[in-house]
Amino acid sequence: MIYTMDKEEIIKQKLLHEPLSDKALKLARAVYNTYVTYDDFSMEIKFDTFFKLLDLHPCKDSISDIQELLEELNEPLAVRNFEFNGVKTQLKFIQFCTYKVNSETVTIELCADYMHAHLYYMKDAFLGI
Numbered sequence: 001m002i003y004t005m006d007k008e009e010i011i012k013q014k015l016l017h018e019p020l021s022d023k024a025l026k027l028a029r030a031v032y033n034t035y036v037t038y039d040d041f042s043m044e045i046k047f048d049t050f051f052k053l054l055d056l057h058p059c060k061d062s063i064s065d066i067q068e069l070l071e072e073l074n075e076p077l078a079v080r081n082f083e084f085n086g087v088k089t090q091l092k093f094i095q096f097c098t099y100k101v102n103s104e105t106v107t108i109e110l111c112a113d114y115m116h117a118h119l120y121y122m123k124d125a126f127l128g129i
Contacts, residue, residue: 008050010081010083010120010121011082012036012120012121012123013079013121013122013123014097014120014123014124015077015078015079015117015121015122015123015124016077016081016124016126017075018043020073020126021069021072023054023065023069024069024072025074025126026053026054027042027050027053027054027066027069027073028096028126028127029126029127029128030053031043031045031097031108031110032110032128034078034125035110035115038121041109041110041111041112041115042107042108042109042110043108044102044105044106044107044108044109045105045106046104046105047062047063047066047104047105047106049080050062050066050106051105052070055076063101066101066106066123067101068124070096070099070108073096074095074096074097075095076093076094076095077093077094077095077114077117077122078092078093079091079092079093079094079117082113082117082121084112084113084116084117088113092113092117092119094111094113094114095111095114096110096111096114097109097110097111097114098111
């Protein structure tokens with residue numbers, strides 16, 4: 001598919017080197033839907049929410065599992081000829097989010113450039129945008 005922005009063609013690219021695991025996909029979609037619901041890239045999500053969503057037992061190992069899934073989602077994607085906020089870059093590496101594990105929550109900040117790339121540049125999109 002070809003889309004245009006500022007009269008230049010955007011050619012969708014295959015950005016994922018490996019498919020995401022089912023649990024990582026589920027987590028990504030839940031985080032994305034939270035963003036859509038609250039219209040805010042920043043969010044704080046309780047561990048209990050993750051445990052229920054991913055069918056995990058509430059323990060430290062499960063918190064490690066959540067971190068591993070977030071790391072899987074944060075595998076950098078290389079986008080060629082990327083334009084975002086009026087800045088063109090020949091090759092841009094982007095990540096899904098930044099996050100911080102707290103005592104009872106995870107603070108997540110979705111990356112706006114990733115959301116933009118997912119919508120316009122990603123042939124293998126997975127968020128259902």
